[in-house]
Amino acid sequence: MSVQLKLRAITLDCPDPEALAAFYQQATGLDPHPGSHGEFAGLTGEGGLLIGFQRVADHRAPSWPDQTVPQQLHFCFGVADLDEAESHLLELGAGKPDHQPDEDRYRVLTDPAGHPFCLTAN
Structure with missing residues (x-):
């Protein structure tokens, strides 16, 4: 049996998720993910790929x-x-x-x- 993995998300640690998402949104034109909130922000790419940004203390x-x-x-x-x-x-x-x-x-x-x-x- 062959198992195929489909990449769904890539998440980066950072001190300010909303600011980093805004940078990548301006750079790529990707759409904001509706599940974004203070500790996490995301952008949705082709095929549903999510690029996420999560707040990490002492990043x-x-x-x-x-x-x-x-x-x-x-x-x-x-x-x-x-x-x-x-x-x-x-x-x-x-x-x-x-x-x-x-x-x-x-x-x-x-x-x-x-x-x-x-x-x-x-």
Whole structure:
């Protein structure tokens, strides 16, 4: 018997779920999840995939590329123009670490809670 798993949700720990959901909503255009409340906020993607953000007391942001506080996971987003997407996301509140392994192929940014994510050229 073969068991197939269907990914339903990805949830990130953070200090401010509503603020982080707002950042990713502006960045991706995903719809707010109706079950959002003070301790949890979510966005609904294609096929019902939920990206969730949950409040964690004493959240420690990842310290990428240093692994003192590991990144644990990161998103990769395909974009048509790396420079344009980077500029837009920086305006929304993303950060850009000094360490960029291969800026011609992809960019590493951090969301407002410090989670690293990548932009890759389509």
